[in-house]
Amino acid sequence: MIFGCKDKSEGNKSDAAPTIKDQQKPNIVFIYTDDLGYGDLSSYGATEVSTPAIDALADEGILFTNAYATAATCTPSRYSLLTGDYAWRKKGTEVARGDESLLIDTKRTTLPGVLKSAGYKTGVVGKWHLGLGDENGPDWNGKISPGPLEIGFDYSYLIPATGDRVPCVFVENHHVVNLDPNDPISVSYKEKIGNWPTGKENPELLTMKPSHGHNHTIVNGISRIGFMQGGKAALWDDETIPMELVDKSKKFINSSKEQPFFLFLSTHDIHVPRVANAMFQGKSGMGPRGDVILQLDWTVNEIVNTLKEQNLLDNTIIIFSSDNGPVIDDGYQDQARELLGNHKPTGGLRGGKYSAYDGGTKVPLIIRWPDGNRKGTVSRALVSQVDFLRTFAALAGVDKVYEDVIDSQNALDVLLGENTIGRTALIQESIRGPLSYIEGEWKYIEPIDGPKLVPWGPIIETGFQMEPQLFHLKNDPNEQENLASKFPYRVIDFKEKLTKLKKS
């Protein structure tokens, strides 16, 4: 037993319903944020914004300074997290449309499936962005399947893709929430359908204007990616999305006390469109991007308080991380750049979301272990989110081989702070592009022909170059000095290793 949970005989003297103390296995709450940067939290050195609830997790646990998402965008990162495989192994896992079919094979091993087989009740609340439905895509007006319930979750309450993609409705288990059958939903990512106004044709109706893209159907004064019509009663309210997700998370936690549970709370914050609730509007002094960081901190506080109230905190592991690096202007005129001041979302790392540089994939990772033995620890160990599948399997006491899982490794000793080295090597995937290979203190970026900046407007370096790039991350964490010509044998070695891994 890892956390010294009490035996049944100790904690359950009466006939009362069993309490959490009786559980042998710890609950797992994984708070996965969207586009939150390495420098966006006060616990990671931010001085212009304060995130006390998230920082408290670090004070009571381990803060990792060398942790990576597997990709610089959402869909592939999430694919890796839930399958234990790098997403570039599977075609079609780049940023998914809002009407994409389910990208995860229902027959394969998945993170929630592993935990479910170990007796966990499993739930996902929030952003999905891994497709829904069969090869024809989701049937918004009928049963939406396959989806999370077919890959190992017992409960789901989803933003189907992203906040900036239609349809702007929640899906609970197999159905759109609050859908009026007399007002069916139609969605198209090809052409305009129906007569709802678009940002392109009716910019005068917008409360938040796009800066690039995002000029299709207007929902709640915000034009989105993709066209939709219908489902008026089902449309979400952008200002209360976090409250809705917290509410559903609380309900899931409160109804899961009879067995260990895994809650995957995948926040919309801090992705675009950044629409803070009135409680947070104007509170950061950095405009909506800063305000939704405060809102995210509120979410964490609510979840921790719920666990406390339910007497679950001493048997629940809380993990906090992000799906990819930060972006300032991601397509809406929300003053993120104008009001940034001295705040550095990447914490000074080069690049950002989409990029092959570390700003794309190096993310905050904080783990609060309930035994209290690791308070305030900082770990430099190399960690990849692809390892959560096998690590959680070990945590849940599952002793199975899982032959279809190629990349995930058991990193339990690393996440417990007992191994301070971590992975030998890991791979990062940037937008549309090359892979990077990190081994120890070194990083190699594959050569590729392509634009130097993300072509559609966020002003972020892609990291694309015709020549191989090699950086020493410890001496040069901002990847300024390309050492490829100084260390040609290392380049050859890494290139070969990467080629071999790609074929494995």
Ligand code: NG6
């Ligand atoms: C891009 C969107 C961006 C964001 C991203 C996905 C445009 C111009 N930009 O295509 O706003 O939605 O996709 O972000 O449309 S992610 O975090 O879900 O990967």
Ligand code: CA
């Ligand atoms: Ca993201």
